[in-house]
Amino acid sequence: LAKTTQPISMDSYEGQEVNITCSHNNIATNDYITWYQQFPSQGPRFIIQGYKTKVTNEVASLFIPADRKSSTLSLPRVSLSDTAVYYCLVGDGTGRRALTFGSGTRLQVQP
Amino acid sequence: DVKVTQSSRYLVKRTGEKVFLECVQDMDHENMFWYRQDPGLGLRLIYFSYDVKMKEKGDIPEGYSVSREKKERFSLILESASTNQTSMYLCASSLLGGEKLFFGSGTQLSVL
Numbered sequence: 001l002a003k004t005t006q007p008i009s010m011d012s013y014e015g016q017e018v019n020i021t022c023s024h025n026n027i028a029t030n031d032y033i034t035w036y037q038q039f040p041s042q043g044p045r046f047i048i049q050g051y052k053t054k055v056t057n058e059v060a061s062l063f064i065p066a067d068r069k070s071s072t073l074s075l076p077r078v079s080l081s082d083t084a085v086y087y088c089l090v091g092d093g094t095g096r097r098a099l100t101f102g103s104g105t106r107l108q109v110q111p
Numbered sequence: 112d113v114k115v116t117q118s119s120r121y122l123v124k125r126t127g128e129k130v131f132l133e134c135v136q137d138m139d140h141e142n143m144f145w146y147r148q149d150p151g152l153g154l155r156l157i158y159f160s161y162d163v164k165m166k167e168k169g170d171i172p173e174g175y176s177v178s179r180e181k182k183e184r185f186s187l188i189l190e191s192a193s194t195n196q197t198s199m200y201l202c203a204s205s206l207l208g209g210e211k212l213f214f215g216s217g218t219q220l221s222v223l
Contacts, residue, residue: 043214101154
């Protein structure tokens with residue numbers, strides 16, 4: 001089971017780019033990497049998913065190096081509303097393995 | 112949009128009571144999950160199911176059981192609630208082929 005490690009917390013200011021890195025040293029060949037955002041008193045919300053190289057959508061980019069032992073979520077020009085906890089998740093997509101979240105990274109965006 | 116509905120937003124129960132937490136999803140997803148979330152401990156997987164009547168233990172199944180009689184419904188059961196089961200419980204669902212989980216709003220359970 002691929003275990004993930006993230007920084008506990010990060011601070012940023014509005015308008016800055018934020019990069020959150022997740023380490024997953026024993027990721028398996030079939031595993032995908034998925035990132036979630038969670039606000040207080042809500043369930044996590046899907047942000048982005050990737051397998052290798054770079055994926056971009058309207059809210060974030062995901063960078064995955066060739067060895068896939070880590071991944072970086074990039075949030076461009078953060079605002080106060082991006083203050084949340086961010087989780088990375090590694091799984092093989094079959095649903096036949098438990099999907100275990102790491103401890104998450106608490107991002108605090110200051111004005 | 113996928114909707115995952117948890118039956119109660121807040122629940123207060125007494126020690127020793129049998130507690131049912133219900134979760135319903137409306138997108139025909141194969142996979143369903145129950146997590147609990149406690150301050151400082153992140154999300155911990157209790158049980159999951161990838162098909163009707165199938166269930167698999169997660170990381171912390173002790174003190175819990177589950178039931179999946181229909182594809183859209185996944186129930187978490189606390190046979191005899193204890194104070195250390197006071198927590199936020201989150202249900203999620205996904206298609207069989209991916210980790211794009213859709214979460215419900217959660218049930219904050221207090222066991223007194």
